[in-house]
Amino acid sequence: MKNKRVWLFYTACAVLFLVWFINSKSSHAMGALVAHRGAAEYGPENTLAPVKVSNQKAITWTETDVMLSKDDEAVIMHDDTVDRTTNGKGNVRDMTLAELQALDAGSWFHEDFTGEPVPSLDDWITLHLALGMHPNLELKPNDPDTRLLAEKVLEAIQTTQLPMNQMHISSFDKTALQHMRDIGYTGEMSYLATILPLNWKSVAESLNLDFLNLNGSLLLGSTVRNIIDNGYGVAAWTVNDCANAERLRRHGVSSIISDRPAEISPTACADTTDADIQAAEDTAQQQLLQYQRIHSQM
Numbered sequence: 001m002k003n004k005r006v007w008l009f010y011t012a013c014a015v016l017f018l019v020w021f022i023n024s025k026s027s028h029a030m031g032a033l034v035a036h037r038g039a040a041e042y043g044p045e046n047t048l049a050p051v052k053v054s055n056q057k058a059i060t061w062t063e064t065d066v067m068l069s070k071d072d073e074a075v076i077m078h079d080d081t082v083d084r085t086t087n088g089k090g091n092v093r094d095m096t097l098a099e100l101q102a103l104d105a106g107s108w109f110h111e112d113f114t115g116e117p118v119p120s121l122d123d124w125i126t127l128h129l130a131l132g133m134h135p136n137l138e139l140k141p142n143d144p145d146t147r148l149l150a151e152k153v154l155e156a157i158q159t160t161q162l163p164m165n166q167m168h169i170s171s172f173d174k175t176a177l178q179h180m181r182d183i184g185y186t187g188e189m190s191y192l193a194t195i196l197p198l199n200w201k202s203v204a205e206s207l208n209l210d211f212l213n214l215n216g217s218l219l220l221g222s223t224v225r226n227i228i229d230n231g232y233g234v235a236a237w238t239v240n241d242c243a244n245a246e247r248l249r250r251h252g253v254s255s256i257i258s259d260r261p262a263e264i265s266p267t268a269c270a271d272t273t274d275a276d277i278q279a280a281e282d283t284a285q286q287q288l289l290q291y292q293r294i295h296s297q298m
Contacts, residue, residue: 029188030168030211031061032254033261034136036238037078038062040259044109045085046076047116048127055131057262061255062128063136063170063237066121066153067143073097074121074152080142084108086118093143121153125160134166136257138192139180141173150179157185170213177207190235195291196223204232211235211255216244218288220281221251228252242269243280250277 035042035054039062043050046064054062065078070093082088082095086103097120106116119127121137128135143149157164164187171177172192180189190211191203195218204212212227216236227234235255236248245256245264258264 029134029165030136030190030233030235030255031059031134032256033059033061033265034235034255034257035059035062035261036257036259037064039261041240042260044106044113044116046078046119047105047113048119048123049106049113049116051124051127051131051133054261055133059261060132061134061136061168063138063257064124065138065140066149067092067140068145068149068152069097069100070094071096072148072152074149074156075100076119076121076124078140082118121156122160125156125162129160129162134168135162136168136170139169139171139173139176141171141176146173146176147179150176150183150185154180154183154185168211170211174203174207177209181207190233192237194218195288196227200227201230204230213237213257216248216253216256217284218291219248219251219253220284220288224248224251224253239264241280242272243276244284245269246272247277247280247284 037045038047038050039054042053051062064076066074067077069075075097077092079085081091082103085108086105087107088103100118103118104115105118106113125135137153139149139153164185168188168190169180169185170190170192174191177189177191188210189207190213191207191209192213194215196212196214197203200212209232211233213235216239219236224234234253235257236253237257239245239248239256239258240260242264246269248256256264262268
């Protein structure tokens with residue numbers, strides 16, 4: 001009887017360890033809804049204004065773009081130039097942080113946001129900490145010095161005391177992600193791609209990735225299952241309609257990045273029909289085939 005109890009005890013321990021191991025490999029922290037560029041439909045993209053609106057709508061995660069200024073400060077900006085999203089003109093890399101922050105980054109969106117400044121990365125993180133929110137920081141691959149960009153991002157994380165387990169790093173640039181790992185970033189990380197690369201497993205393993213972050217309009221269930229079965233999370237960008245949001249959730253996508261995240265929540269999308277979802281799936285299949293045809297000819 002004693003031997004049987006001992007056997008049962010060790011069996012139970014083994015089962016508990018297995019459950020823990022599986023959960024630790026498949027559980028990912030990035031939120032189910034992530035506000036793209038702070039939530040680009042709520043205010044001028046990549047400024048602090050839409051982040052505050054996202055917070056009011058109970059969205060706890062944002063995504064933003066980070067690049068370097070002329071004086072090597074980490075700033076929040078998507079484009080190489082300031083032309084589209086400010087009242088200025090010129091390359092971001094040719095302007096100092098002070099010059100960038102003197103621009104009006106809000107009136108192009110609506111007059112109510114006139115005078116909204118370009119945030120520094122420190123500004124962005126500080127607001128998130130104050131609001132109890134979590135940033136997904138995309139390192140822009142168009143900066144020629146990715147190592148310096150990675151160093152400046154880590155410096156901002158350390159300066160603001162942002163816990164690495166409360167944030168996320170992403171990039172289309174594998175070199176930028178590798179630099180982040182090399183200099184000591186231990187938090188969650190995802191590789192951005194339009195579609196799943198053929199060598200994705202080796203990339204995921206070499207970078208110790210947590211997520212693959214793919215174009216939602218081209219993402220099919222078979223791809224999602226392949227990624228999940230290998231122990232990684234799946235994020236999808238940029239999804240702004242309920243049919244696609246529900247389609248991707250059904251497939252197992254755990255994080256959806258959206259310009260209007262509150263409007264594609266499960267509650268907001270409760271009336272989405274199976275027919276809507278199937279139509280979205282059919283469209284995704286057609287768009288993927290078209291994308292593959294175009295790129296096979298290049």
